[in-house]
Amino acid sequence: MNILLVGSGGREHALAWKIAQSPLLGRLVSAPGNPGMAALGEIRPVKADDIEGLIGLAREIDADLVVVGPETSIAAGLADRLAEEGISCFGPTRAAGQLETSKAFAKAFAERHGLPSGRFGVFDQAAPAKAFLDNFEPPYVIKADGLAAGKGVVIAPARAEAEAAIDDALGGRFGVAGARVVIEAFLEGEIASLFALCDGETSLLFGGAQDHKRAFDGDQGPNTGGMGAYAPAPVLSPGTVEAARTQLIEPAFKAIAAEGAPYRGALFCEMMVTEEGPRLVEFNVRFGDPECQVLMLRLESDIVPYLDACARGGLAKLPQPVWRDEAVICVVLAADGYPDAPVTGLVIAGADADFGEHVVVFHAGVRREPDGSLVSSGGRVLNVCARAPTLRQARERAYAAIDAIDFPGGFHRRDIGWRALA
Numbered sequence: 194m195n196i197l198l199v200g201s202g203g204r205e206h207a208l209a210w211k212i213a214q215s216p217l218l219g220r221l222v223s224a225p226g227n228p229g230m231a232a233l234g235e236i237r238p239v240k241a242d243d244i245e246g247l248i249g250l251a252r253e254i255d256a257d258l259v260v261v262g263p264e265t266s267i268a269a270g271l272a273d274r275l276a277e278e279g280i281s282c283f284g285p286t287r288a289a290g291q292l293e294t295s296k297a298f299a300k301a302f303a304e305r306h307g308l309p310s311g312r313f314g315v316f317d318q319a320a321p322a323k324a325f326l327d328n329f330e331p332p333y334v335i336k337a338d339g340l341a342a343g344k345g346v347v348i349a350p351a352r353a354e355a356e357a358a359i360d361d362a363l364g365g366r367f368g369v370a371g372a373r374v375v376i377e378a379f380l381e382g383e384i385a386s387l388f389a390l391c392d393g394e395t396s397l398l399f400g401g402a403q404d405h406k407r408a409f410d411g412d413q414g415p416n417t418g419g420m421g422a423y424a425p426a427p428v429l430s431p432g433t434v435e436a437a438r439t440q441l442i443e444p445a446f447k448a449i450a451a452e453g454a455p456y457r458g459a460l461f462c463e464m465m466v467t468e469e470g471p472r473l474v475e476f477n478v479r480f481g482d483p484e485c486q487v488l489m490l491r492l493e494s495d496i497v498p499y500l501d502a503c504a505r506g507g508l509a510k511l512p513q514p515v516w517r518d519e520a521v522i523c524v525v526l527a528a529d530g531y532p533d534a535p536v537t538g539l540v541i542a543g544a545d546a547d548f549g550e551h552v553v554v555f556h557a558g559v560r561r562e563p564d565g566s567l568v569s570s571g572g573r574v575l576n577v578c579a580r581a582p583t584l585r586q587a588r589e590r591a592y593a594a595i596d597a598i599d600f601p602g603g604f605h606r607r608d609i610g611w612r613a614l615a
C-alpha cells in the first residue's frame with residue numbers, strides 16, 4: 194500500500210514510525226515531513242495546507258491512502274478535495290472538521306445534541322463579552338473561535354486578565370481565528386484525552402492519555418499545545434471511558450452524520466472528568482500531540498488496517514486494537530520562548546543517540562542542517578518517549594535520555610505523569 198502522510202510534527206513522526214512497521218506498507222511519503230520522518234520513508238516539501246500540491250503528490254505516488262495529521266489540512270479542505278479525486282483519506286471533511294475549527298460551532302453542536310459540556314456564550318464585540326463574565330466565578334475561560342495553534346485558550350485567574358484576553362483576541366491577536374470569542378464555564382475536575390475512530394458509520398475507541406497543557410512544572414505558566422503525556426492514565430477508569438463513549442463520542446458521531454457530514458478519521462475528545470461524570474471541554478478532529486506519540490508506542494496492533502478502514506469503511510470488521518501492557522510517557526522538549534515566541538536556530542546535540550529499544554525520540558519543530566546537526570525550527574522541538582512496566586520506570590527512562598541530550602536554550606517539564614504518581 195502506498196501511503197501519503199501529511200504533517201511535520203511529533204504526532205506525524207509517531208504515525209510514520211508506526212506505519213513504517215506495517216507489513217501492508219509499500220511506500221511511505223511524508224509531506225512536508227521532518228528529519229525523523231525522512232529516516233522512515235521519503236519526504237517532499239509540500240506544505241500541509243497546500244491542497245493542490247498534496248493532490249498532485251498523492252497522484253504522483255499513486256497513493257492508496259492519505260493520512261492527515263494536522264487540523265490545518267482539514268480546515269483547508271484536503272479530505273473534500275481527495276474525495277472529489279477518488280483518493281481514500283483518513284481525516285474528516287471540512288464540514289465535520291468544524292468540530293475543531295470553530296469552537297462556537299462545537300459548543301452549539303454539543304448543546305443541540307445534548308452532549309454534556311459547560312455553559313457558554315459567543316461574542317464578536319468586547320462589551321457584551323465582558324458583561325457575560327458576570328455569569329461566572331474566576332477562573333474565566335476565554336477561547337478564540339478558530340484555529341490558533343494551541344495558543345487561543347486563556348484560563349484567566351481574575352477579571353482583569355479575562356477582559357484583556359477578550360480585547361486581545363477581538364483586537365486581532367489571532368487574526369480571523371479570534372474574530373469571535375467563546376466564553377465558557379471553567380469545569381472543575383481532571384483533564385483527560387480520549388480517542389475514537391470512525392468510518393462514517395461504525396466507531397471504535399482508540400486509546401486515551403493525559404496531557405499537560407501548561408508550560409511549566411506544577412501546571413504553571415501559559416497554556417500550550419501540550420508539554421507531555423502518558424498512558425494509561427488512572428483518570429480514564431473503565432466507568433469514565435464508558436460514560437464518555439455513550440454520552441459524548443457515539444452521540445457526536447451520530448449527530449455529525451445526521452447533520453450531513455459523516456466523520457472519517459480520529460476524533461479526540463478532550464474532557465474534564467468531574468464529580469458528575471465526563472464533560473466535553475473540546476473536540477479535536479485529529480490525534481492529539483503529544484498524546485499520539487504515547488498511543489503509537491503503546492499500540493501493539495498494526496495501525497494501517499485501522500487508518501484504511503476509517504477511509505474506506507469496514508471498521509466493524511476489525512478487532513478491538515491491542516495495547517501493550519506497559520506504561521508509556523512522552524516528554525516534550527520546547528525552545529525557550531514557547532508558546533509565544535520560540536527561539537529558532539538553537540542547536541540540539543545528542544538526540545540521535547541510541548537510547549535503547551524502550552526509548553524513542555520523535556522530531557517535531559526541528560530541521561537538519563547540511564553539516565548533519567539538528568536545530569530548532571519551531572516551539573515544540575523533540576518528544577522523548579519511553580515505555581516500561583510501570584510509569585515510574587518509563588519516566589526514569591525518558592528523563593535519563595533527556596539528560597543525555599544537550600539543548601541549551603530549551604526547556605521541558607520534569608513532572609510529566611505527576612497525577613498518576615502522586
Ligand code: GLY
Nearest residue numbers: 418419481482483
Ligand atoms: N495535546 C493537545 C492537542 O493536541 O490539542
